[in-house]
Amino acid sequence: MSDLSGERLAELRQAFDSIDASGDGFISEEEFLRHFPDLPAEALGSLEEAADADGDGRISFEEFVRLLG
Numbered sequence: 001m002s003d004l005s006g007e008r009l010a011e012l013r014q015a016f017d018s019i020d021a022s023g024d025g026f027i028s029e030e031e032f033l034r035h036f037p038d039l040p041a042e043a044l045g046s047l048e049e050a051a052d053a054d055g056d057g058r059i060s061f062e063e064f065v066r067l068l069g
């Protein structure tokens with residue numbers, strides 16, 4: 001996936017899992033908003049545009065890592 005260290009990857013996994021409340025392995029817009037209630041809709045939109053590589057409207061762990069890794 002990338003050359004991130006295992007430690008960094010574990011950190012990202014933890015962050016991802018805490019946002020992915022349903023535990024289905026994808027972060028939906030709703031889950032994002034629940035985790036970051038103060039995030040403006042505009043910021044969320046551009047974040048999704050940047051992160052959601054395959055355009056399915058939710059963020060997979062792989063996309064999350066690509067965004068933040």
Ligand SMILES: [Ca+2]
Nearest residue numbers: 020022024026
């Ligand atoms: Ca989810």
